Amino acid sequence: MSEAAPAPVIVSDDPASFAHGVLAERHPALVARVLDTVPYGPGERAALTALLDNHLKGVVEAPEPGARDAERWTEEWGLPEHLGRSWFAAPFLWAESYFYRRFLDALGYFGSGPWRGVDPFRPFKRAELDGPGTEEELAALDALAEQPREARAAALLHGSLWGNRADLGFRLSVESGHGTGAAAGGTGDARLVADDSEALWSLLPVGTLCLVADNAGRELVPDLLLLDHLLRHGEAERAVLHVKPHPYYVSDATTADVLDAIERLHRAPGEAGAAGRRLWSALAGGRLVLRAHPFSCAPLPYADMPEDLRREFAAADLTVLKGDLNYRRLVGDRLWPPTTPFARPTAYFPGSVAALRTLKSDVITGLDPHTETGLVETEGQRWRTSGAHALIQVRP
Numbered sequence: 001m002s003e004a005a006p007a008p009v010i011v012s013d014d015p016a017s018f019a020h021g022v023l024a025e026r027h028p029a030l031v032a033r034v035l036d037t038v039p040y041g042p043g044e045r046a047a048l049t050a051l052l053d054n055h056l057k058g059v060v061e062a063p064e065p066g067a068r069d070a071e072r073w074t075e076e077w078g079l080p081e082h083l084g085r086s087w088f089a090a091p092f093l094w095a096e097s098y099f100y101r102r103f104l105d106a107l108g109y110f111g112s113g114p115w116r117g118v119d120p121f122r123p124f125k126r127a128e129l130d131g132p133g134t135e136e137e138l139a140a141l142d143a144l145a146e147q148p149r150e151a152r153a154a155a156l157l158h159g160s161l162w163g164n165r166a167d168l169g170f171r172l173s174v175e176s177g178h179g180t181g182a183a184a185g186g187t188g189d190a191r192l193v194a195d196d197s198e199a200l201w202s203l204l205p206v207g208t209l210c211l212v213a214d215n216a217g218r219e220l221v222p223d224l225l226l227l228d229h230l231l232r233h234g235e236a237e238r239a240v241l242h243v244k245p246h247p248y249y250v251s252d253a254t255t256a257d258v259l260d261a262i263e264r265l266h267r268a269p270g271e272a273g274a275a276g277r278r279l280w281s282a283l284a285g286g287r288l289v290l291r292a293h294p295f296s297c298a299p300l301p302y303a304d305m306p307e308d309l310r311r312e313f314a315a316a317d318l319t320v321l322k323g324d325l326n327y328r329r330l331v332g333d334r335l336w337p338p339t340t341p342f343a344r345p346t347a348y349f350p351g352s353v354a355a356l357r358t359l360k361s362d363v364i365t366g367l368d369p370h371t372e373t374g375l376v377e378t379e380g381q382r383w384r385t386s387g388a389h390a391l392i393q394v395r396p
């Protein structure tokens with residue numbers, strides 16, 4: 001491949017690939033889990049089962065008639081190109097994203113019936129917030145408060161980074177043995193395959209910081225704690241938190257999830273409760289602003305973002321994107337040579353941009369050659385998808 005040629009887009013048609021495994025194994029596991037957890041009626045169950053059958057063996061079909069976003073999918077998000085073709089022939093990012101859109105259709109999320117607006121993934125998100133893991137993490141904030149400010153900032157950054165392992169989609173394949181995940185691995189710096197944290201801190205303080213959130217629950221809580229820290233200490237005058245306009249990729253955070261997370265903090269004792277109260281006031285007072293742009297659920301890379309979103313990111317002094325899916329969309333869901341400089345596929349992004357991500361899919365850029373060689377020698381290609389490694393990358 002020449003220097004200038006873009007790397008190949010990832011497609012799910014190779015049965016040996018990670019992408020194929022997501023469609024063929026992770027999605028059936030997800031359907032089973034949701035139907036086990038939520039007492040949807042026979043109609044919704046039949047529709048979801050039919051969708052899964054179509055996804056695995058059939059061809060891409062149009063959304064339910066009258067869908068309010070049908071025009072967008074048709075005119076802007078590439079649906080006509082894939083209609084009538086196997087889901088496995090479409091780009092991985094497109095197929096996966098459309099599956100979540102159709103998932104909500106099957107369960108009446110966009111309909112006019114009683115399941116309208118009911119998040120099928122909410123029980124999983126709530127269980128995380130109410131679980132002992134969250135309780136322990138919140139209690140640890142009291143001891144952290146004794147630390148010097150820089151140590152606190154570093155701990156909160158790493159909390160937000162490693163919180164990214166908390167997506168149910170990823171854990172489904174780890175639990176069912178289909179993934180190569182190491183969900184309980186260590187979290188020390190040795191597991192960072194790229195660490196631009198110095199460059200990240202050097203960009204602060206800023207006026208407006210955009211944080212493009214990923215998962216709810218145990219990822220969103222540390223994201224909010226990081227934002228609270230930055231706002232409180234003047235490292236950002238204002239923060240804009242981008243969430244999804246509807247449930248997506250199982251655990252992705254919506255406005256309702258932000259409210260649940262703040263409520264969880266609010267009712268905690270000590271430092272966590274104080275952070276919850278500050279975040280509540282920041283939202284009420286406009287220093288913390290929520291955005292739920294439709295493009296956040298688009299099946300496309302950020303390089304194709306619409307003009308209004310581009311202007312929004314351009315107006316921020318720094319945009320931080322969380323998680324694996326956002327990384328795939330930021331650099332393009334392509335098989336880049338891992339040593340491709342991070343600055344190259346992100347050159348189009350308006351303004352300074354940073355990525356905080358645990359590695360849970362094949363896409364990777366910005367590795368130095370020694371790091372890549374060392375990873376391949378010890379792990380083959382498993383390091384790309386196991387979730388055991390993470391990165392902090394910055395393009396100022």
Ligand SMILES: O=P(O)(O)OC[C@@]1(O)O[C@H](CO)[C@@H](O)[C@@H]1O
Nearest residue numbers: 022167169170323324325360361
């Ligand atoms: O964006 P997140 O929550 O970090 O990860 C989402 C994820 O689980 O979904 C995709 C496969 O389903 C992978 O890109 C990734 O592992």
